[in-house]
Every structure is written in C-alpha cells, then in structure tokens.
Amino acid sequence: MESYINERMPFIIIRYMGKKVLIATLYNPDPVLLAATRLGPDRIILLIDKEPNKEQENAIKLIQDSLGKVIDVKVSKTDVYDIVEIAKKAVEIIDMQPKEDHIFINITSGRKTKAIGLLFAAYVRHDRVSKIAYNPEEDKSAIIYLPRLSFKLTESQKKILEEVGNKKYESISELAGKIELSNAMLYRAIAELEDMDLISSEKGLIDLTDAGRIARL
Numbered sequence: 001m002e003s004y005i006n007e008r009m010p011f012i013i014i015r016y017m018g019k020k021v022l023i024a025t026l027y028n029p030d031p032v033l034l035a036a037t038r039l040g041p042d043r044i045i046l047l048i049d050k051e052p053n054k055e056q057e058n059a060i061k062l063i064q065d066s067l068g069k070v071i072d073v074k075v076s077k078t079d080v081y082d083i084v085e086i087a088k089k090a091v092e093i094i095d096m097q098p099k100e101d102h103i104f105i106n107i108t109s110g111r112k113t114k115a116i117g118l119l120f121a122a123y124v125r126h127d128r129v130s131k132i133a134y135n136p137e138e139d140k141s142a143i144i145y146l147p148r149l150s151f152k153l154t155e156s157q158k159k160i161l162e163e164v165g166n167k168k169y170e171s172i173s174e175l176a177g178k179i180e181l182s183n184a185m186l187y188r189a190i191a192e193l194e195d196m197d198l199i200s201s202e203k204g205l206i207d208l209t210d211a212g213r214i215a216r217l
Helices: 030-039 054-067 083-096 112-124 155-166 172-176 183-195 210-215
Strands: 020-025 043-049 072-078 102-106 129-134 144-146
Touching: 020 030, 020 083, 020 112, 030 043, 030 054, 030 102, 043 054, 043 083, 043 112, 054 072, 072 083, 083 112, 083 210, 102 112, 112 129, 112 210, 155 172, 155 183, 155 210, 172 183
Parallel strands: 020 043, 020 102, 043 072, 102 129
Antiparallel strands: 129 144
C-alpha cells in the first residue's frame, strides 16, 4: 500500500466527517496554491517523481512552508512515465482516504504522463471523486472542471478483466472454462472489451491492454 513522506510528522488520518482532500500533481507550485486557496482543503497529497529534481523539491518546500502550518500536506513518490503504475498508486491513495471525505483532483502541474495517470485513477474511483480540475496555462486564475467519467463495466466484464489480469489465455474457449458465462455472452463481452481497448487478442493471446490494467484497479 501507499507510504507517505512527511519529514515533519508521521501520517495520521483523522476520521472527521466531510474532510476535503486535494490530490494533485506537482512541479510548479502555483496551481496547487491556487487550488488550496479556492478549495480550502483539510489535507493535500502531492504526487512527485521518485527522484524529485530541485524544482520539485523547492515547490514542496514552498507549499509546506506556506500551507503546512494550517493544512495537512503530504507527498507521495510515483513513477514518472508508467501511466499504469501512476494510476495504481493514485488509486491506493484514494482508497486510503476515509469514506466520508470529499476528494478533489487537480492535474495541472507536473508531467503529462503523471497527470494522465491521476486522471485515470479518478475515472476508476469515479464514485469517490467530487471534482477534477485543470488550470489553463493561458489564464492561471481560471479553472476548468473536467468530466467525471467512469469505465462503467458490467459484472461480466469485470470478471473477465480480473481473470485475464491474472493469466493470459490462448483462446476464448480456454477462458470460458474459468468464467461462468455462456459462450455467446462471453464472446459478446470480449468483443465489447476489445472495442473499449481494454483487452487485446493479438498474437493469439487474450491479454489486458494498459487501459484494461487500469480499469481493473
């Protein structure tokens, strides 16, 4: 599970009703400071690189120095380019928050791959996320709220993703022996998952795509 880095104090979740949690990518501190000013979060969790550079370290210090005395500020190290791993880490962070908390996502700052990974995590945990925000570079004071999409999978599709995620299958008939679905329903569900780019059947193997690996988180 996720580990948080906070040199000032150990990470403790205080289970009060209705806390506001801001989860944001970080490079330039300005979008996070703007979001914090407008949202008034009780907790901020910043996604940074596994090996943060000087700019990120300076941004963290600025945010902790300016907000850390009144807001619980944490940072979490994630991969830089592996969108699946970034999404997995972000999902773990979301799952760690108390159920009554309200989670807000900001994907403005940091590398695009990290922002995409956090965005996909918000889609996977659609029911836990209140808003997804982006601050356009042309007008740093503006806020664009992105659609809160979800993968909207059926129970049959979820079962298929779970099974294929555990093992690659050489044929649909082999997969049918593991899932309690009629052949007709299984073929239709796989066709739908392929159309959604969640499953690939190239090279004679039924396997998950990167999007499929994220969708099953």
